[in-house]
Amino acid sequence: MNSNKLLIKLSCLAVAICTAQSSFANEPWSQDRQWLLGDWNGQRQQLEQEGYKFTASIMSQGATNLDGGYNDTNTFKNAAQLALGANFDLEKIAGWKDTTANIVITKRDGNALTLEQIKDPRSSALGNSQEIYGRGKIWRLTQAWVKKGFADNTVQFKIGRMGMSDDFNSSQCEFQNLLLCGGQLGKSIGAIWYNWPVGIWGTNIKYQFSPEWTLGVGVYEVNPDNVKTEKDSDGFNLDMDNVKGATIPVELVWRPKLTIFNGLPGEYKVGALYSTAEANDIATTDKVHDGKHSFWLNTQQQLTQKGDDAKRGLYASFNVVVNDKATTAVQSTQQLALWYKGAFDSRPHDSIGFGIANYLVNDRYKDRQIATNTSRGYDEYDAFATDYVPVQRDELNVELNYSYQWSPAVMLRPNLQYIHQPAGVKEVDDAWVAGLSMRVNF
Structure with a gap:
C-alpha cells in the first residue's frame, strides 16, 4: 500500500470528520459508531455473540520537523500499518471450555522522520517520533495462538506465534513517540525481545x-x-532452523483492589529475563557471553475519578528497564507518563497526554566509540567524515498530545x-517535531 496515497485518504477522512455538523447512528461518521463499515446489518454483532x-x-x-535535528530542512514523513485480525471463542464455537484462539496479519509502510532528518x-x-515504524515494510503473521484456561481461569496456558510484550513488560500506548508507547524492552534489546508486529514461536503460563x-x-x-525484511515471505517464516536460544521472562503482577488510591484500578509489575543465546560483549569484539x-518495573495507576464515570480521570504510568x-x-x-481522560464534559472519551x-x-x-575514533585520528566531533563514529550518550523524549475520539x-x-x-x-541540535496519529477501525 502506497503510504502517500494512504495519507491522502486518511487526511480526507480527518477533514470530513472535523467539518461534520451532525450525524445519525446509521451514518459512517456517527459518534457512537463502533466500526466505520458498520455492523453488517446486525450480522457482525451476531457473529461476536x-x-x-x-x-x-x-x-x-505523520511527523514533520519544526526545528533542530541533524538536517533541519522542513520535511514531512508518514508511516502506516494495516492490521487484520480474527478472534475465536472456542467455548462457544466448539464447546472447548475457557479456550480462545487469535490470528492477526499486519502490513507496515512509509518512512520515519527520525531516521531521515533528526x-x-x-x-x-535510539528513539523514533513515529512508533508505528519499524521491522520492515512487509506483510507479517503477527499473532497465531491458542489460550486455554484451567481451574476457573486462575491458570492460563498460551502457545503459538505472538509478540513477547503481549504478555510480559506490557504497558499502555497513549503516545506517538516510540519510548512512550507500549513495552520498553523491545526498544533496547530488540535482538532477543520481539514486539509487535513481529510474531515468534513461544509459550507462557500465568497463575x-x-x-x-x-x-x-x-x-x-x-x-x-x-x-x-527482504521479502514478504519473511514475515510468514514458521521454521526454527536458525534458532540461537531462548528468552525466558518471569513477571509478578499486583493489581490492588482497595488498598491504595481509594480503590481506583492500578497494575504493578516487576520482572526479569534471561536469554540463553550467545551475546557479544559491548566493549570489545573478541569476547562472547x-x-x-x-x-523491569511497570506501574500504571488511575489517580482520580471524575464524577460517576469510572473511566474518566487522571492516569499515570512509570516504567523502568535495566539491561545487562x-x-x-x-x-x-x-x-x-500522565494522561487525563474526559477532561471536558462535552468530550468524555478524549484525553490529554504528557510524557517524558x-x-x-x-x-x-560510549568508551568503545571514543576509542574507535581515537584510533582513526579523531579527537572531536566531525560532521563530515564518513568513518567518524558519533559518540552516543543519553536521549530524552517529551510529548504533549490531545486524543480526539470522534x-x-x-x-x-x-x-x-x-x-x-x-x-x-x-x-546534534535538539529537535521539535509536530505529529498526527490517526486510527480507523473498520
Missing part, C-alpha cells in the same frame, strides 16, 4: 494465586530469521514532541 470477532484497522502516523545518519537509532497477584513465566525463541539478562551492562548498548530506559522518557547509553559502549471507530491524535540529543549525540 456466536464466538467470531473480526477486526480491521489502519494506523497512520538523527546523525552515522549513528544507530493467579490470589485475587490481586499473578505470576507468569514464558519461553520464546531467539531466531534472527523472524526480523528479516553465554547469555544476557534484563530487569556487559552486552547491551542501552543500559537503561525510563518513562513517566529517556534512553541511557552504556558507558562501556467515535469508537475513529481517533485523531495531534502531538508536539521534543527530542534532546537525538540518538544520544550531543553535537
Whole structure:
C-alpha cells in the first residue's frame, strides 16, 4: 500500500470528520459508531455473540520537523500499518471450555522522520517520533495462538506465534513517540525481545494465586530469521532452523483492589529475563557471553475519578528497564507518563497526554566509540567524515498530545514532541517535531 496515497485518504477522512455538523447512528461518521463499515446489518454483532470477532484497522502516523535535528530542512514523513485480525471463542464455537484462539496479519509502510532528518545518519537509532515504524515494510503473521484456561481461569496456558510484550513488560500506548508507547524492552534489546508486529514461536503460563497477584513465566525463541525484511515471505517464516536460544521472562503482577488510591484500578509489575543465546560483549569484539539478562518495573495507576464515570480521570504510568551492562548498548530506559481522560464534559472519551522518557547509553559502549575514533585520528566531533563514529550518550523524549475520539471507530491524535540529543549525540541540535496519529477501525 502506497503510504502517500494512504495519507491522502486518511487526511480526507480527518477533514470530513472535523467539518461534520451532525450525524445519525446509521451514518459512517456517527459518534457512537463502533466500526466505520458498520455492523453488517446486525450480522457482525451476531457473529461476536456466536464466538467470531473480526477486526480491521489502519494506523497512520505523520511527523514533520519544526526545528533542530541533524538536517533541519522542513520535511514531512508518514508511516502506516494495516492490521487484520480474527478472534475465536472456542467455548462457544466448539464447546472447548475457557479456550480462545487469535490470528492477526499486519502490513507496515512509509518512512520515519527520525531516521531521515533528526538523527546523525552515522549513528544507530535510539528513539523514533513515529512508533508505528519499524521491522520492515512487509506483510507479517503477527499473532497465531491458542489460550486455554484451567481451574476457573486462575491458570492460563498460551502457545503459538505472538509478540513477547503481549504478555510480559506490557504497558499502555497513549503516545506517538516510540519510548512512550507500549513495552520498553523491545526498544533496547530488540535482538532477543520481539514486539509487535513481529510474531515468534513461544509459550507462557500465568497463575493467579490470589485475587490481586499473578505470576507468569514464558519461553520464546531467539531466531534472527523472524526480523528479516527482504521479502514478504519473511514475515510468514514458521521454521526454527536458525534458532540461537531462548528468552525466558518471569513477571509478578499486583493489581490492588482497595488498598491504595481509594480503590481506583492500578497494575504493578516487576520482572526479569534471561536469554540463553550467545551475546557479544559491548566493549570489545573478541569476547562472547553465554547469555544476557534484563530487569523491569511497570506501574500504571488511575489517580482520580471524575464524577460517576469510572473511566474518566487522571492516569499515570512509570516504567523502568535495566539491561545487562556487559552486552547491551542501552543500559537503561525510563518513562513517566500522565494522561487525563474526559477532561471536558462535552468530550468524555478524549484525553490529554504528557510524557517524558529517556534512553541511557552504556558507558562501556560510549568508551568503545571514543576509542574507535581515537584510533582513526579523531579527537572531536566531525560532521563530515564518513568513518567518524558519533559518540552516543543519553536521549530524552517529551510529548504533549490531545486524543480526539470522534467515535469508537475513529481517533485523531495531534502531538508536539521534543527530542534532546537525538540518538544520544550531543553535537546534534535538539529537535521539535509536530505529529498526527490517526486510527480507523473498520
